[in-house]
Amino acid sequence: MNAPDPLLARVGPSVLTTALADREHNQALKAGIPSNSGMAQLFPEEMTAALRHAVSTDLPLRERLVWFWANHFTVSARAGNWAMGLLGAYIQEAIRPHVTGRFADMVKAVMRHPAMLFYLDNWMSTGPGSPRGRTQHIGLNENLARECLELHTLGVQAGYTQSDVTALAAILTGRTFNREGDSPGFVFTADMHEPGSKKFMGHAFAQGFPGGEAALDWIADHPGTRRHIATQLIRHFVADAPPENCIVRLESVLAETGGDLNHTMLAIIDMSEAWQPLTKFRAPAEYVIAVQRALDLPFEPGYHLLDATRDLGQPFMSPLLPNGWPDTAADWISGEALLKRADWAMTQASRPGAPSADAVIEATIADVVSASTLKAVRSASTPAEALATVFVSPEFLRR
Amino acid sequence: MHPSRRSFLAGSAATLSFGGSTLKLRAAETDSRFVLILLRGAMDGLNVVVPYGDANLKTWRPGLVLPEPGQPNGLSDLGGFWGLHPSLKAAYLLYSANDLLPIQCVAGPNRSRSHFEAQDMLEIGAEHRMTSGWLNRIAGALPPNPNCDAAFTMNAMTPLILHGPAPTITWDPFHARARTSPGFYDSIVAMHADDPLTGAEIADGLKERRYIDRVLSGISYDGLSPGFPRLARAAARLLAAPDGPRLAELDLDGWDTHSDQAPRLAESLRKLDEGIGVLRADLAAVWPKTVILIVTEFGRTVRQNGTTGTDHGTGTAALLMGGGVAGGRVLVDWPGLRQDQLFEDRDLQPTLDIRAVTKGLLGPHFGLSVGELATVFPDSESITPKPGLLRV
Numbered sequence: 001m002n003a004p005d006p007l008l009a010r011v012g013p014s015v016l017t018t019a020l021a022d023r024e025h026n027q028a029l030k031a032g033i034p035s036n037s038g039m040a041q042l043f044p045e046e047m048t049a050a051l052r053h054a055v056s057t058d059l060p061l062r063e064r065l066v067w068f069w070a071n072h073f074t075v076s077a078r079a080g081n082w083a084m085g086l087l088g089a090y091i092q093e094a095i096r097p098h099v100t101g102r103f104a105d106m107v108k109a110v111m112r113h114p115a116m117l118f119y120l121d122n123w124m125s126t127g128p129g130s131p132r133g134r135t136q137h138i139g140l141n142e143n144l145a146r147e148c149l150e151l152h153t154l155g156v157q158a159g160y161t162q163s164d165v166t167a168l169a170a171i172l173t174g175r176t177f178n179r180e181g182d183s184p185g186f187v188f189t190a191d192m193h194e195p196g197s198k199k200f201m202g203h204a205f206a207q208g209f210p211g212g213e214a215a216l217d218w219i220a221d222h223p224g225t226r227r228h229i230a231t232q233l234i235r236h237f238v239a240d241a242p243p244e245n246c247i248v249r250l251e252s253v254l255a256e257t258g259g260d261l262n263h264t265m266l267a268i269i270d271m272s273e274a275w276q277p278l279t280k281f282r283a284p285a286e287y288v289i290a291v292q293r294a295l296d297l298p299f300e301p302g303y304h305l306l307d308a309t310r311d312l313g314q315p316f317m318s319p320l321l322p323n324g325w326p327d328t329a330a331d332w333i334s335g336e337a338l339l340k341r342a343d344w345a346m347t348q349a350s351r352p353g354a355p356s357a358d359a360v361i362e363a364t365i366a367d368v369v370s371a372s373t374l375k376a377v378r379s380a381s382t383p384a385e386a387l388a389t390v391f392v393s394p395e396f397l398r399r
Numbered sequence: 400m401h402p403s404r405r406s407f408l409a410g411s412a413a414t415l416s417f418g419g420s421t422l423k424l425r426a427a428e429t430d431s432r433f434v435l436i437l438l439r440g441a442m443d444g445l446n447v448v449v450p451y452g453d454a455n456l457k458t459w460r461p462g463l464v465l466p467e468p469g470q471p472n473g474l475s476d477l478g479g480f481w482g483l484h485p486s487l488k489a490a491y492l493l494y495s496a497n498d499l500l501p502i503q504c505v506a507g508p509n510r511s512r513s514h515f516e517a518q519d520m521l522e523i524g525a526e527h528r529m530t531s532g533w534l535n536r537i538a539g540a541l542p543p544n545p546n547c548d549a550a551f552t553m554n555a556m557t558p559l560i561l562h563g564p565a566p567t568i569t570w571d572p573f574h575a576r577a578r579t580s581p582g583f584y585d586s587i588v589a590m591h592a593d594d595p596l597t598g599a600e601i602a603d604g605l606k607e608r609r610y611i612d613r614v615l616s617g618i619s620y621d622g623l624s625p626g627f628p629r630l631a632r633a634a635a636r637l638l639a640a641p642d643g644p645r646l647a648e649l650d651l652d653g654w655d656t657h658s659d660q661a662p663r664l665a666e667s668l669r670k671l672d673e674g675i676g677v678l679r680a681d682l683a684a685v686w687p688k689t690v691i692l693i694v695t696e697f698g699r700t701v702r703q704n705g706t707t708g709t710d711h712g713t714g715t716a717a718l719l720m721g722g723g724v725a726g727g728r729v730l731v732d733w734p735g736l737r738q739d740q741l742f743e744d745r746d747l748q749p750t751l752d753i754r755a756v757t758k759g760l761l762g763p764h765f766g767l768s769v770g771e772l773a774t775v776f777p778d779s780e781s782i783t784p785k786p787g788l789l790r791v
Contacts, residue, residue, distance in 0.1 A: 079515045121513075281596065311555060311574070320559050321519065321528060329596050334566060335604015338597060342587050346577030376590035381580040388577075392587055394594045 002262065003059055008096060013046050013088035015114050015177075019184035022085060039085025043077055044303045046088030047316050051285075051305040055292040065099040065265065066091060067285070068236055070317065072229070073110045073152055074324035075119040077317050082118045087317050090115035103229065103259035104220035107153065111144070111216055112186050114177035120144035120322060127173040127194025140194075145169035147322045149219070158224030164201050170194040171205055171212050226254040232327070237268050239279040240328040246273055277368045278398040281329035284312035284341075290399070291345060291391050294360045297353055308344060313337050338392070345391035350384040357386035365395040431688050431764050432638045434647045434678065435534060435560065438671070438695035439518060440654035443709050444716030445698065445747055446664055447487070448501040448729065452480030455736035460703040463660060477501060481729045486668035489676030493720050497727030500719040500788065502756060504731055506697060506749030512711035514655070517696035522560035524754065525777045531563025536775045537761060538646055539565035547607045550646035551637065553630040561648055568644060570611060572618075572633040614640045624673055627651045631674035635681030638689070649674070654695060658706035675720070687722035690764055690789070694753060700745050701736060714747035717756060723764075725790045752782050759785030 021037045028035035054063045070091050077084040094113040098106035110116050117123040125141035126133045133139060145168035150156050174193030178184055188209040197204050197211065203218060205211040219225060230250035234242035246268075253267045254260075268274050282290060288308045299305070309316040313332070319325045326332075348354070357377050361369055373393040380386035390396055450456060451467050451474055465485065466473035474482025475491040483491050483501065493499035509520035520526070524533030538550035538561075551568035552561055561567045588605050591597045615636055620629045627649070634647045651674070653667040671693070682689050698715025714734075720726065734740050734748035742748040758772045762784050773780055 079513075121511075313556065313569075315556065320562065321530070323530075333596055333600050335600045335602070335607060336569060337604075338591075338601045339584065339604050339608055340574070342584065343574070343576050346579055346583070347575070350577060372590050372593060376586050379586060381582070385579060385583050388579075388583075389587065389590065392590075394591055394597060397597070 002100070003062075005059070005062060005096060005099075006057075007053065007092070012092040013042070014093060015086060015089045015185045016183060018042060018085050018089050019114075019179060023179075023184075039081035043084040043087060044306055047077075048303050048306050050088070050091065051289070051309070051316060052299055054289045055299075055305070060293075061265075062099065064286075065261075066096055068233070069099055069106065070095050071319070071324040072232060073106070073116065074319055074322050075115045075317075076319050076322070077315075078320065079119050083115055086113075086115035086118065089113075091317075098261070100262040100265065101260075103225075103254070103261055104217050106261075107148075107220045108213055108216050110152070111148065111172065111212070112175055114186055116144070117175055117177055117186070120147055122172055123176040125169060125173050126192045127170055129194055129196070130173065130190075130192050132189075132191045133194070140166065140169045140173065142166060142169040145172055148172075151323050153219045153228065154222055154224040155228035158222065158228070160201055167198045167200040168215065171198050171200060171215050174209070175212065221259060223251075223255075226251045226259075230254060233264065233268065235327050236280075238271065238273050239276075240281075240330075243273055246271055278395060280399050281332055282397055282399055283325060283327070283332055284314035284337075285309045285316055286399075287341065287397065288312065290364075290396070291348055294364055294391070294396075295348060295351070295354055297351055300351075312340055312344060338397075341397070342388065342392045345388040346384065349387035349391060354384065354387055356383060357390045360387060360390050365390070365393065368395050369393070370395065432645055432647075432682070432685055432690070433537075433761070433764060434634065434638065434649065434689070434691040436649045436651060436671075436674075436691065436693040437518070437522075437558070437560070438654050438667075438693065439514070439650055439652045440695070441514060441517075441697050441699060441711060442654040442667075442695040442715060443656060443660065443664060443699040443712075444503065444505075444695070444714070445701065446660070447484045447668065448477070448503045448716040448718075449474055449482045449484065450480060450503070450733065450736070451482045453733075453736050459701045459736065460709070462707045463703050463709070477729050481731075484665070484668050486665045487672045487675075489672050489679060490718065490720070493675070493679065494727060498720055498722060498724055500724050500726040500728065500730055502717040502719060502730045502751065504714045504734060504747060504750040505694075505717045505753045505756065506714050506751075507753050509697075510713065512697060512713070514696060514711075519559055521694065521696050521753065522558060524560075524757070524775065525779070527778065529777070532558070532560035533757070533775050534560045534646055534648055535563030535565050535567060537765065538567055539563070540765065540767065540771070540775070541645060544642065544644070546610045546642050547644055549644055550648070551634075551644050552648040552650075553634045554648070554650060558648060558650065568607065568611070570633075570637075572615065572630065610643075611637065614643060623677065624670060627670050628673040628677050631677040632681060635678050639682055639685055656699070656708050657704065657710060658708040660703075660708040679720075690719070690721035690724060690760060692757070692760065693718040693720075698747050701741055701747055702745065712746035713742045714749035717753065719756070719760070719788060723789045725787055730785075730788075751785070752779075754779045754782045755785045756788065758782065759788045763789050763791070 022039050025035045025038035057063055075083050075087060075090050077087055090113050094109040120143045121141040122144040126138045128139040142165055146165045149160055154160060174189045176187060176189050178187040195207055197206050200215055205215045230247045231242055234246045238246055253264050257263045306316055377386050377389045380389050446463055457464050468474050468476035468482050472485055477483055490499055507521040508526045509517045511517060522532045523529050534550055541549040548566045548568050550561060551570050552558055553570055555571045557569040584605055588602050591601045618636055623629050630649055634649055637643050638647055651671055656663050694717045695715055697713055699709035699712040704710050732750040734750050754776050761767060762772055
């Protein structure tokens with residue numbers, strides 16, 4: 001768990017490089033020069049690299065954490081060019097550095113990242129009492145504040161009210177994205193920030209950027225937040241119906257360690273419940289990675305992995321709504337969806353150099369494979385069909 | 400597909416989405432067909448159902464005005480004040496047969512001018528976020544069909560409008576299937592037979608796939624442009640089947656005309672029109688029972704911008720067509736185009752909520768009461784269903 005993340009040691013996508021690349025792209029197009037460095041082109045490049053990394057990494061658990069938290073703090077490529085173009089930077093800058101760090105640090109990194117400020121509209125949210133609000137008659141956009149409370153931290157049952165949502169929206173005003181100049185990136189624009197201290201859930205938070213950081217620290221360590229994220233982690237790593245004792249255990253680890261996600265993950269690893277096999281149905285993107293890891297073949301050219309996640313119903317980093325992809329089997333199981341996995345598994349199993357069905361069983365599901373799966377594999381007409389059968393067996397579809 | 404999952408999901412979704420009230424609609428009529436075409440990217444309705452009789456139009460958008468009816472490449476006349484874009488030839492034939500009702504100045508519940516927000520809210524059919532779409536909720540109201548689910552999209556991905564408790568079909572007619580021996584899929588189904596989660600689903604899925612394969616077998620796309628017109632042909636074939644699905648969703652993009660609008664819009668409309676022609680021809684046998692609604696997430700600015708295009712706006716046009724549609728006229732409460740008549744000094748003022756159209760349509764078409772429609776479109780009690788959309 002403590003092994004350093006190799007991707008953090010490399011120069012990865014950043015808001016700065018993304019924004020500058022997009023600017024160059026637009027200038028080139030204006031001058032009539034063909035260019036493919038715009039937002040829409042960066043996305044498939046960077047996401048293909050991310051998927052390939054998930055296949056080839058020696059630290060797959062770390063990648064699962066990155067995916068889990070990127071989904072928890074969803075920025076969806078569906079929202080268009082800026083969200084799409086900045087997704088690589090978002091994961092690299094706001095998610096990846098914190099997956100074994102402190103939860104509060106991840107919340108604060110997310111709540112100032114241009115990708116999130118765009119996705120949930122905070123970049124234009126303006127305090128009605130701020131200089132810009134008063135002269136331009138513009139006001140708050142509560143989208144980020146509401147989703148921060150409902151989806152990212154406290155959860156709906158934590159007892160906050162509409163006035164708390166409005167207060168947090170006022171606290172977050174001024175957090176925006178400067179696209180001009182030599183160093184485009186996050187900027188706190190005092191001109192847009194609602195003046196005065198704000199009362200949020202009974203606590204006063206000071207005016208300005210530091211007041212927002214204090215509020216986020218407070219929210220991140222709230223018992224409601226601990227309950228919410230413990231439940232989601234257990235649902236993801238243990239079972240669709242998260243066992244209460246596991247949730248309680250994680251809540252106390254989060255409380256004792258000040259939200260240390262490394263200790264949190266170690267606590268999950270220590271749970272016997274987490275080692276029960278086949279309790280979780282693999283979502284499509286995870287399934288694509290599992291099949292590629294089992295195949296252990298060179299990558300197919302182009303955006304094949306990205307296309308596969310779309311064809312199987314979970315286009316990578318593009319969930320429909322800010323609540324991210326769902327995390328239970330019922331959400332992913334439908335007849336045609338399973339048949340599409342069989343179609344795709346067959347194309348993969350037919351690739352030259354694919355391992356034998358027996359070798360893949362041995363390397364993956366040997367301990368849990370059922371008699372009916374073995375029977376289906378043994379009776380397959382070709383080696384490729386035998387391997388595809390392994391890939392769509394009830395055991396391989398789960399983890 | 401599986402009855403226990405269907406009822407489980409319907410129950411849980413009702414609890415989540417409708418504040419504990421039960422989603423319970425009576426079995427709706429099953430012989431009616433409904434096609435929803437979503438024009439993603441915000442179509443400039445003002446350039447499609449064009450108020451050429453309003454003198455202000457030329458002032459706001461001199462570079463986008465089309466020749467009046469009767470002139471070369473001119474608008475098709477819709478009764479003296481309105482004209483239909485000349486790319487919409489098949490649609491104009493429907494208008495002449497009183498089967499097309501152009502609707503102007505409509506908008507969904509969302510005013511964000513964000514494609515993403517506005518499409519989501521249009522598909523959800525409510526003013527708050529939900530995890531299901533309204534076409535799914537209609538699908539849940541139709542009685543089960545042993546061959547296949549009630550609603551489908553011709554799409555690789557399931558759009559939000561079809562997400563929800565009712566099982567639906569996401570069918571990509573161009574999805575590549577691997578070559579396998581004849582028994583491969585049956586063997587996969589047999590392997591799953593005892594699995595409590597996947598067993599029934601995959602068995603029903605294979606049955607449904609074989610049903611759809613049978614219905615679509617021998618289909619020819621010869622002479623049709625790639626993309627939308629071909630999807631329309633596949634959709635029509637499925638909808639025309641007497642024992643097939645009843646609700647279809649089709650997507651068409653290419654409407655976000657921030658620059659160089661005239662040729663881009665003309666081409667997108669041509670593609671749409673080709674699809675409309677295909678639907679009319681291929682659905683001939685069930686045309687009297689068919690209703691097609693074409694909508695987009697919002698309109699575009701009344702003023703043209705600096706790059707001979709238009710930016711994100713509000714009010715826009717919708718097209719309603721079918722054998723039972725009370726067409727041959729334009730449905731509009733015209734707000735005018737004077738500066739003080741624009742929405743926020745820039746957009747076409749919306750005067751009709753799109754939900755008034757969908758409710759006014761789906762009520763009679765599927766025999767749903769006002770109360771039931773309120774379940775399909777939550778928070779829409781104040782939106783009165785538009786009467787008279789269908790010939791009775």
